Amino acid sequence: MIQLPAGFHLRRDTLARSVVVRRSWPVFLDLCVAGILLAAFYAVVQIARYWNSSPRTDFNISLSPHALPMYAFFSVVRIGIAYLLSLAFALIYGYIAAYTPRLEGLMLAALDILQSIPVLSFLPGVMLAMVALVPGHQLGIEMGAIILIFTGQAWNIAYSFYSSLKSIPRELTEAAHIYNFSPLQRFFNLELPFATIGLIWNSMVSVAGGWFFLMACEMFVLGSRDFRLPGLGSYLQTAAANGDFKAITYGLLTMIAIIVATDQIIWRPLIAWSDKFKFEQTESNNRVSSPLLHLLQHSSALRHLHHRTLRPISELFYRNSYKRRIEHQLHPVQHTKLQRIARIAAAVLLIGIVAFAAMHAVVLLRDIHPAQLGKILLGAGATFLRVFAALLIGSAWTIPAGVAIGLHPRLARIAQPLAQIAASVPATAIFPVLLVALIKAGGGLGIGSIALMLLGTQWYILFNVIAGAIAIPSDLREVGELFRFSTIEKWKVIILPSIFPYLVTGLITASGGAWNASIVAEYFRLKNQTMSTFGLGAQISAATDAGQFPILLWATIVMALIVVTINRLVWRPIYRIAETKYKLSA
Incomplete structure (x- = not known):
C-alpha cells in the first residue's frame, strides 16, 4: 500500500496512469531493441547474398537520387567492418608495442611507415591478393575495398591506445599488481577503461577518415581495369567528375544524414558512457548526457x-x-625443445617471406631511370612544404577550439556533431567548388592542395585535443579556480600540460594523414580533365593510373622514409617528454 504524506492527495486514476507508463515504457523500449536486431539480421542476409554473387567491378553508377539509399547502405557496411577491424588491430598492436620493450621500437617504426603509405600504394597488392584469395565471388573485391578503408583508419587508433597505455598512472598499475590481476583483468578493468576516452574520439576521426578515402576506395583505375563498386563514394566521385553539382548536393546531404544519425545513435551515447572513466578524485558536476544511453540503461x-x-x-x-x-x-x-624449434622455424619463415618480397621489390626498383628518381625527390620536397603549412594552419585553430569544446559540455553538444560532419564530408566532393573559386581568385591547385590536405588532416588534431580536454581531472580545474589563475596561467599550468600527450598523438597522426592525403590533393579529375600540381602525391596517383609500378614503389619508399625520419628526429623525442614529464599521477 502506498503511504502519502499528510495533506497530500493523489487521485487513483493518476496513480494508475503513472504505474502503466512506468511499466509500458520499458516494454516499448524492448520492442525497439528487438526491431533493431531484426533490421540488423535482414541487413546481414542482404550483404551475404550480395557478397556471394559473381564478381563484378564495372557497375554503372547511377546519379539518380533513388539509388542513394542502396549506395549508402553498402558504404556504411564497408566503413563499419573496416572500423571493427581497425579497432581490433589497434588494441592488439598497441598492447604488444607498449609491453614488449624488445619489439617496441620496431613496431613504432612499422606504424610510422604504414600510416605514411598512401591508400593508392596499398591498392594494387591488396586488390589482386583479395581477388585471388576469394575467386568467383564478389566477397574478394569487397574485402579489398574494406582493407583499403582500413588502411586509412587503423593507425591513429593504434597510436592512441599505445599512448594511453604508456600514460597510465603508476599508482593504478601498482594497485592492479597488489590485487594480483591477471593480464585479462588488468586489460578490462584498468587499461581499456583508462584508454576509452581517447579511443572513442580517435574512433570518430578514424570513421571520418574512412569517409574521406571512400571515394578513392570504391572507384579507381588499376592499369587497364576500371573498378567501380556501388557505394556513396563512387556516387560522389562520379558526380564530381561529371561536374554535376546537383548530384553532389544529394550525395552530401545523404552523407550528412548518416553522420548525424551515427553521432546520435553511437558516438553521443559512447561519449556519455565514457565520462565515468575520467581519472579524477572529485566528481565533476558537468556530465555529458545522452537520452539513448539513458533508455538503454533502463x-x-x-x-x-x-x-x-x-x-x-x-x-x-x-x-x-x-x-x-x-x-x-x-x-x-617449461618450454620444451620442440617448442623452441617451432619458434625458430616461424622466425626463419617470416624472414624468408620478407627477403623474397624484398628481392622482387629490388627487381622493380632497378627499372627506374635516375632522372625519374631525381624528380621524385624534388616532388617530395614540394609535398613536405605543403604538409608543414597544413599542420601549422590546422594547429592554429584546432588547439583553442578543441579545448573550448572539451571543457564546456553545452558547447560540445552543438560543436561536436558539426565537427563530426565537417570531418566526415570528403573534401574531394566539395573540392570542385573550392578549386573553381581559387582559380577565379588567381590561385590554383598548388594552393588548393594545401586546402585539401588541411580539410583532411586537421581533424586528427582537433579530436585528440577535445579528448585531452575532456580527460582533464575536475580537481585540477578546481585548483585553478581556487587560486584564481588568469587565462594565461590556466593554459600554462593546467591545460597545455594536461592535453600535451593527446596533442602529440594528434600531430603525429595528422602528419602521416597529410602525406597520405597528398595523393588526392595534388592530382584531381574534373569533367574528364586531370589537374595536377608538382608533388610526390601527384606522382603516386599518376603512376597508379598508368600502372607504372617501379615509380609507384620508389615514390612510396621515399614518402615512408621522410615520415619515419621526421617522426624519429622530431615527434619521438617530444613523445617521450609527453609520457614522462606530463603523465597524470595522484
Whole structure:
C-alpha cells in the first residue's frame, strides 16, 4: 500500500496512469531493441547474398537520387567492418608495442611507415591478393575495398591506445599488481577503461577518415581495369567528375544524414558512457548526457540479459583464469625443445617471406631511370612544404577550439556533431567548388592542395585535443579556480600540460594523414580533365593510373622514409617528454 504524506492527495486514476507508463515504457523500449536486431539480421542476409554473387567491378553508377539509399547502405557496411577491424588491430598492436620493450621500437617504426603509405600504394597488392584469395565471388573485391578503408583508419587508433597505455598512472598499475590481476583483468578493468576516452574520439576521426578515402576506395583505375563498386563514394566521385553539382548536393546531404544519425545513435551515447572513466578524485558536476544511453540503461530486457548471461559468464571466466594462474605459479611450464624449434622455424619463415618480397621489390626498383628518381625527390620536397603549412594552419585553430569544446559540455553538444560532419564530408566532393573559386581568385591547385590536405588532416588534431580536454581531472580545474589563475596561467599550468600527450598523438597522426592525403590533393579529375600540381602525391596517383609500378614503389619508399625520419628526429623525442614529464599521477 502506498503511504502519502499528510495533506497530500493523489487521485487513483493518476496513480494508475503513472504505474502503466512506468511499466509500458520499458516494454516499448524492448520492442525497439528487438526491431533493431531484426533490421540488423535482414541487413546481414542482404550483404551475404550480395557478397556471394559473381564478381563484378564495372557497375554503372547511377546519379539518380533513388539509388542513394542502396549506395549508402553498402558504404556504411564497408566503413563499419573496416572500423571493427581497425579497432581490433589497434588494441592488439598497441598492447604488444607498449609491453614488449624488445619489439617496441620496431613496431613504432612499422606504424610510422604504414600510416605514411598512401591508400593508392596499398591498392594494387591488396586488390589482386583479395581477388585471388576469394575467386568467383564478389566477397574478394569487397574485402579489398574494406582493407583499403582500413588502411586509412587503423593507425591513429593504434597510436592512441599505445599512448594511453604508456600514460597510465603508476599508482593504478601498482594497485592492479597488489590485487594480483591477471593480464585479462588488468586489460578490462584498468587499461581499456583508462584508454576509452581517447579511443572513442580517435574512433570518430578514424570513421571520418574512412569517409574521406571512400571515394578513392570504391572507384579507381588499376592499369587497364576500371573498378567501380556501388557505394556513396563512387556516387560522389562520379558526380564530381561529371561536374554535376546537383548530384553532389544529394550525395552530401545523404552523407550528412548518416553522420548525424551515427553521432546520435553511437558516438553521443559512447561519449556519455565514457565520462565515468575520467581519472579524477572529485566528481565533476558537468556530465555529458545522452537520452539513448539513458533508455538503454533502463531497458528491462537488456538488464535481464546482463544479470542472467553476461555477468555469470564473466565471473566464470575470471574464476577459471585465476585458477590457471595459480596452477601456473605452483607448476611453471617449461618450454620444451620442440617448442623452441617451432619458434625458430616461424622466425626463419617470416624472414624468408620478407627477403623474397624484398628481392622482387629490388627487381622493380632497378627499372627506374635516375632522372625519374631525381624528380621524385624534388616532388617530395614540394609535398613536405605543403604538409608543414597544413599542420601549422590546422594547429592554429584546432588547439583553442578543441579545448573550448572539451571543457564546456553545452558547447560540445552543438560543436561536436558539426565537427563530426565537417570531418566526415570528403573534401574531394566539395573540392570542385573550392578549386573553381581559387582559380577565379588567381590561385590554383598548388594552393588548393594545401586546402585539401588541411580539410583532411586537421581533424586528427582537433579530436585528440577535445579528448585531452575532456580527460582533464575536475580537481585540477578546481585548483585553478581556487587560486584564481588568469587565462594565461590556466593554459600554462593546467591545460597545455594536461592535453600535451593527446596533442602529440594528434600531430603525429595528422602528419602521416597529410602525406597520405597528398595523393588526392595534388592530382584531381574534373569533367574528364586531370589537374595536377608538382608533388610526390601527384606522382603516386599518376603512376597508379598508368600502372607504372617501379615509380609507384620508389615514390612510396621515399614518402615512408621522410615520415619515419621526421617522426624519429622530431615527434619521438617530444613523445617521450609527453609520457614522462606530463603523465597524470595522484
